[in-house]
Amino acid sequence: MRRILCAALVLAGLSTVAAGLTMAASSAPSAGPTSASDPVRETAPLRTLVLRCGRLLDVRTGALKEGAWVIVTGDRIERVLDRGARIPDGAQIHDLSAYTVLPGLIDAHTHTFLQPGDYDVQLLKQSLPRRTLQAAHSARALLLAGFTAIRDLETEGALFGDADLRDAIADGITPGPRMQVSTRALSTTGNYALLGYAPGVAIPKGVQIADGPWEIRKAVREQIEGGADWIKFYADYRKFQPTGEIIDLRVTMTQEEMDALVDEASRRHRPVAAHCYGDEAARAAVRAGVRSVEHGLFLDETTLKMMLDKGVYYCPTLTAYQTSFDETPTAAWKKVVDGHRETFQRALRMKLKIASGSDAGDFPPGDAARELGLMVEAGMPALKAIQAATLVGADLLGWQDRIGAVEPGKLADIIAVEGNPLADISSLRRVRFVMKGGEVYRTP
Numbered sequence: 001m002r003r004i005l006c007a008a009l010v011l012a013g014l015s016t017v018a019a020g021l022t023m024a025a026s027s028a029p030s031a032g033p034t035s036a037s038d039p040v041r042e043t044a045p046l047r048t049l050v051l052r053c054g055r056l057l058d059v060r061t062g063a064l065k066e067g068a069w070v071i072v073t074g075d076r077i078e079r080v081l082d083r084g085a086r087i088p089d090g091a092q093i094h095d096l097s098a099y100t101v102l103p104g105l106i107d108a109h110t111h112t113f114l115q116p117g118d119y120d121v122q123l124l125k126q127s128l129p130r131r132t133l134q135a136a137h138s139a140r141a142l143l144l145a146g147f148t149a150i151r152d153l154e155t156e157g158a159l160f161g162d163a164d165l166r167d168a169i170a171d172g173i174t175p176g177p178r179m180q181v182s183t184r185a186l187s188t189t190g191n192y193a194l195l196g197y198a199p200g201v202a203i204p205k206g207v208q209i210a211d212g213p214w215e216i217r218k219a220v221r222e223q224i225e226g227g228a229d230w231i232k233f234y235a236d237y238r239k240f241q242p243t244g245e246i247i248d249l250r251v252t253m254t255q256e257e258m259d260a261l262v263d264e265a266s267r268r269h270r271p272v273a274a275h276c277y278g279d280e281a282a283r284a285a286v287r288a289g290v291r292s293v294e295h296g297l298f299l300d301e302t303t304l305k306m307m308l309d310k311g312v313y314y315c316p317t318l319t320a321y322q323t324s325f326d327e328t329p330t331a332a333w334k335k336v337v338d339g340h341r342e343t344f345q346r347a348l349r350m351k352l353k354i355a356s357g358s359d360a361g362d363f364p365p366g367d368a369a370r371e372l373g374l375m376v377e378a379g380m381p382a383l384k385a386i387q388a389a390t391l392v393g394a395d396l397l398g399w400q401d402r403i404g405a406v407e408p409g410k411l412a413d414i415i416a417v418e419g420n421p422l423a424d425i426s427s428l429r430r431v432r433f434v435m436k437g438g439e440v441y442r443t444p
């Protein structure tokens with residue numbers, strides 16, 4: 001991975017280092033959809049690049065256009081031309097004729113600050129600078145795996161580092177996807193790790209702990225001041241045994257607390273993401289007015305109908321639990337994975353808005369596209385899975401006018417993969433070209 005990374009950076013540098021940095025800086029929205037100033041600056045040099053596509057996937061219809069040309073000027077897609085059309089004189093051409101070209105993917109649930117392995121060790125023994133460097137490495141890995149935008153749902157004890165990473169990427173300091181971030185996330189006393197240490201010993205927590213409507217409102221205000229685009233909270237919490245048994249699954253907040261959290265966030269135009277495993281938490285979160293339900297392991301039809309009626313997005317993160325089952329194939333983990341798949345299939349039948357989010361951080365970020373394969377294995381048509389990671393993801397982020405499709409006027413976030421992802425979804429794990437905002441980060 002390190003070797004590939006270096007190659008990609010050299011390639012990006014070929015188009016002149018200075019131009020590369022200004023391009024990367026100019027093209028990335030650095031704040032959420034509701035920030036006061038428009039973060040898409042219009043200062044990019046108007047260099048024209050042409051992508052010669054083997055086939056171009058229209059993610060709205062599933063049509064594959066053979067031999068299309070995509071004209072990129074500055075950080076935007078200018079035109080899409082048919083095979084044989086005249087292309088601009090003197091434009092630099094990237095030959096992707098052996099590949100399928102499609103919009104950059106969106107992972108709507110990542111943790112760049114989290115690594116696989118012992119959670120307590122990361123919080124107790126790794127410094128914040130060390131964790132931030134690790135997060136930058138994960139962000140690069142996600143970009144090179146084809147993810148040109150992510151929603152990073154809490155730093156797991158690394159405070160507001162995700163806001164800094166988002167801005168450093170937008171400023172061209174380090175390569176990575178466009179990011180929307182949630183900073184610290186929220187839960188209530190006794191309802192988040194680190195847990196189990198002797199009373200009186202000061203230990204860090206993976207989230208900000210707040211109790212009661214006013215403490216929660218203050219925490220929301222602090223997180224927004226610290227750069228949060230989203231507010232994320234734990235509507236329920238559980239302990240997992242290493243063997244996969246879930247013990248003590250409990251709702252963390254009263255309805256009054258959840259209502260206060262969402263009300264405070266919406267006063268500042270910040271959407272809310274709720275971690276929910278079960279029906280009781282998810283129903284309370286939906287009543288409070290959240291924009292997305294994360295994981296949703298065990299949701300029945302009534303809960304899903306409430307989500308459907310209120311337009312709440314479902315972000316299942318199948319990969320996280322499948323990875324746990326792969327590592328520890330016990331009956332208990334199988335029960336989790338099977339129950340989760342049944343919820344996913346119910347949501348699919350009921351036509352909920354399903355966004356693709358992997359929970360990368362629980363597993364190496366280079367594997368994030370596995371989520372699309374698992375959704376297809378569970379019965380989602382390949383085109384729908386690709387839409388979950390493009391069009392639906394862009395809608396969830398409020399960036400539907402900027403990203404999610406290869407269309408004139410959109411930001412030039414474009415990838416190319418080996419094979420045909422409609423016929424074989426695993427081709428999305430064979431990304432050979434990555435462009436973000438008109439800047440090339442990976443070539444075949």
Ligand SMILES: [Zn+2]
Nearest residue numbers: 109111153359
């Ligand atoms: Zn997560």
